[in-house]
Amino acid sequence: MIILLFLSPGLAGESRAAEADNKTYTPLSAEDYHRLLPGHTLIGEYRFLRERTKTFNFTEAHHADGTTDYREGPIRAKGVWYTLGKHKVCYKYPNQPDMGDGISCFWVYNQNGCYYGYSFDSMTLHGPRRFEDWTARWVIKGSGKSCDEAIG
Numbered sequence: 001m002i003i004l005l006f007l008s009p010g011l012a013g014e015s016r017a018a019e020a021d022n023k024t025y026t027p028l029s030a031e032d033y034h035r036l037l038p039g040h041t042l043i044g045e046y047r048f049l050r051e052r053t054k055t056f057n058f059t060e061a062h063h064a065d066g067t068t069d070y071r072e073g074p075i076r077a078k079g080v081w082y083t084l085g086k087h088k089v090c091y092k093y094p095n096q097p098d099m100g101d102g103i104s105c106f107w108v109y110n111q112n113g114c115y116y117g118y119s120f121d122s123m124t125l126h127g128p129r130r131f132e133d134w135t136a137r138w139v140i141k142g143s144g145k146s147c148d149e150a151i152g
Contacts, residue, residue: 044136
C-alpha cells in the first residue's frame with residue numbers, strides 16, 4: 001500500500017503532462033475540412049520514404065468542386081475528397097493506376113498550422129495512440145506555417 005501511495009503522485013503528474021501535450025493537437029471536424037481545403041494546396045511529406053517514387057514529398061491542390069490534383073515525384077493523379085463521419089477525410093483517385101483502387105481515409109490533427117494525418121491502425125477511440133505515429137503531415141501553401149524539422 002505504501003508503494004502505491006508513493007508512486008501515485010508521479011503517475012498522476014505524468015498523465016497530466018501527457019494530456020497537456022495532447023491538447024496542443026486539435027482534431028479537425030468535417031466542417032473544418034470544408035473550410036480549410038477548397039481553393040488551397042497542401043505541401044507535405046510522408047513519415048516514411050515512398051517506395052514507388054523514392055520520395056517523402058507530395059502536394060495536393062484542392063478545388064472548390066471537390067476534386068484534387070495530387071503530385072508525388074513523377075506521379076500526377078486527379079482525385080476527389082470528401083468527409084466521412086465527424087472527423088475523417090477520404091481521398092479516392094478513380095482510373096488512376098498509380099494510386100491503387102482503394103479509398104484512403106484518415107483523421108487529421110492541427111498543431112499550430114501543421115496538419116498531421118493518422119491512419120486507422122494508429123487511432124484509438126480517444127485519438128492517436130501516439131502523436132508521433134502520423135502517416136503524413138502538411139501545411140497549407142502560402143500560410144507561412146511549418147512543421148517540425150524535416151524528416152529523411
